[in-house]
Amino acid sequence: MLERFERAGGLPFARVEFGAIAREVCLAYTPEAAVGDYVIVHVGFAIARLDEEAARRTLALLEEPAP
């Protein structure tokens, strides 16, 4: 997430980077998202903040030997 701003109707928006491109995304459902956070975006809305710790844990699962 790059920067926050407001648009018509008082809705909070952000400029979000998707790799090498950027787009405007509505933050109404993730108002706590801060610049620098990763978000999951669907049809122009951020629907969740990405939990980076959880992502690391999922990948770490594979470092352990299979049960």
Place this chain on the structure above:
Amino acid sequence: MRYVAPFRDRARIREVAARIAAACTRPWRVMEVCGGQTHAIARHAIDALLPAQLELIHGPGCPVCVTPLAVLGAAFELSLRSEVTLCSFGDMLRVPGPRGDLLAARALGADVRVVLSPLDAVEVARRCPERQVVFFAVGFETTAPATAMAVELARRLALDNFTALCAHVRVPPAMELLLAAPDSEISGFLAAGHVCTVEGVEAYPAIAARHHVPIAITGFEPLDILLGLLDVVTQLEAGAATVTNRYPRAVRAEGNPAARAMVERVFAIVDAPWRGLGVVPRGGLALRDEFVRFDALARHALALTPAPEPAACRAAQVLQGRLCPTRCPEFGRACTPETPLGAPMVSSEGACAAYYRYRAAGLSR
């Protein structure tokens, strides 16, 4: 993108595929209900990595495919009205309705525009007050909050030229319906990760318990899908039937309360027809009375006319996971992506289209 590449990493994928093969000692049939997962499985040829006894079946996870034919007909009719601008997601444009698809409507003079978000449709309404904008609102619980916010925004801006043609549906009731069928052979489920990002895990433990099926909430990168499968297979082998979250980086147990609250404000849960499944109790959403002025059918005085399904199309059986697309007699013959008989062959997330694209995997070289 930092959190995508590791979930497509070849070595990790092979590792998990190996663990699935090692764990799997009996035939199992696991259903996924997410168009994004269907698409990812096709694109990355994940099916080919699984042991032969593990059958991955595709359920009604494609919102395009489950939109009733009558609703497609209504979209077509509305779009042809000279004052209407129909705004729709791209994947709806090529689904054949009773009189043709929306691209054909455009060729007849209809003003049909592709949008990437319902808010874009509201913007069109704002900028073109002389047009009656109709937003074609399809999708699961992941998309409903966006439509809800669009309706709420239209209310705040006091727009009198914005309505939504609502066909949002809810996934857990459809899963219940499929599991409740007496001849259901579904062993386990991969639950749609992004639906759960919004809804949380609340709906699933009851389903898992009632029907004794393990459910893994799964993302849609190749590694996520395999991790979900590994979990379900492990549970099945152990006789367990619990709900696990294999997509914790995006899904929290409580989901997104703000999104759910907005949906609840704007929509009511109703019994709704799913194409291919029939009426699913509590399976859909409809605008509440206080928002009915934003309902396209009400505003434009159009009733849904039931339409007959094309006789040769077996989409219903495909959507229920009872027929593998490659076993449909029309597959690849009368029914191809250029000449689709039904939605699953034309939608990029439809199971038929997915199988058509990788039908020759494993051919001899």
Place this chain on the structure above:
Amino acid sequence: MSDPIALSCPVPARRYERIVLAHGGGGRLMRALIDELFARAFASPALCVDHDGAIVELQGRVAVTTDAFTVRPLFFPGGDIGTLAVCGTVNDLAMCGARPRHLAAAFVLEEGLPVATLERIVASMAQAAREAGVTIVTGDTKVVERGKGDGVYITTTGLGTVIGPPIGPARIDAGDVILVSGPVGDHGIAVLSVREGLEFTTTLRSDVAPVAAQVAALLERGVDVRCLRDPTRGGLASALCELASGAGRAFVVREDAIPVRDEVADACELLGLDPLYVACEGRFVAVVARADGERALAVLREVGCGGAAIIGAALEAGASRVILESSVGGERVLDMLSGEQLPRIC
């Protein structure tokens, strides 16, 4: 007594800011447009605006091709409809194994098109023609009523002289190496970026450019080229499918080997598009004899195709299809595009 024709489009002033119907009427206004705008930009000894056609000299076998250009918007990062109109036809000639020589250009202008816009487009065409080493020798102008055309449509017809032995899909043999001259999908995404309001953190531009010099290099240095094809609409995948079909055999390509810029991959991810089906306008596929594969790659890299890559090979004669080895290790069939690629929601 007023002449009804004169009434509908009188000719008072000499300079207009916008194109009017009289610019296509065959009278003084059209003459002025041709002399002041077209002839000035396309100036060359071969250019002939006084007759119905031009006379040129060509030696040996002649390749001829034609194409119509209708891009919207007219201007996009990296080029415009004019650049496309020249490069598209120049590249088609190159795909025939020919050195492009001369172009004819026909314009259908919409009443109301700003003359300044037309000047920009024509300047782009002149520039592209210079880069490609071709001359525009003759042309035509028509004007249609406002609302009956997208600003401007351009059709170009090109003539070129064939270098070397005949090439075509029928010459493709088992084991032949398939190369692509650079990253795919730049053009399509650059055009979409302007339509869909995507921003790029680095500037992605269309790859529109003439490829004639690169093709000539391959042919003149004796690389055994079997066939060439430029992936325009329908992208790389469609071009490969057409070649496989013409060759009556299957191809296998490795997803990992196909060059795609990050910006293009990310934009496609966002829009739900597949980069293999997104248009290019300055790239080509070359199928060369197995023994010449590495040499062809070296030649391409020397002549400015830094992003060129070997992406696959042709198989034994049989059912024609294009097999893609996916980056995660499975295989799937790459089909022709059915209809248009549309952005997805899921």
